Amino acid sequence: MNPLGSVCSELDVPKLFACGPEPMLIVVKDFAITESIAGELSVESYMGCATGICQGCVIERQNGAASKHSYHDRYSLVCLEGPVYNASEICFS
Ligand code: FES
Numbered sequence: 001m002n003p004l005g006s007v008c009s010e011l012d013v014p015k016l017f018a019c020g021p022e023p024m025l026i027v028v029k030d031f032a033i034t035e036s037i038a039g040e041l042s043v044e045s046y047m048g049c050a051t052g053i054c055q056g057c058v059i060e061r062q063n064g065a066a067s068k069h070s071y072h073d074r075y076s077l078v079c080l081e082g083p084v085y086n087a088s089e090i091c092f093s
Contacts, residue, residue, distance in 0.1 A: 062091045
């Protein structure tokens with residue numbers, strides 16, 4: 001068992017909170033989903049305006065029901081809607 005799994009197994013109701021580099025967030029997200037543990041991830045993004053205008057801070061949503069042509073269903077602006085997301089809410093590409 002990995003260290004994260006070991007810590008979570010000792011808790012009655014584990015919940016994960018993570019911030020840091022994207023490769024680490026990917027591992028925490030995959031672990032949370034695999035183990036059905038609630039988790040919140042603080043995502044980092046380059047922000048050109050921080051007001052929703054430049055569209056430079058997008059992250060893809062994990063939304064299977066989204067229309068292929070609906071930009072706002074498929075992507076979230078980290079500056080306005082983040083930076084904290086539920087682990088199951090976003091995907092890293
Ligand atoms: S930083 Fe410009 S839209 Fe988010």
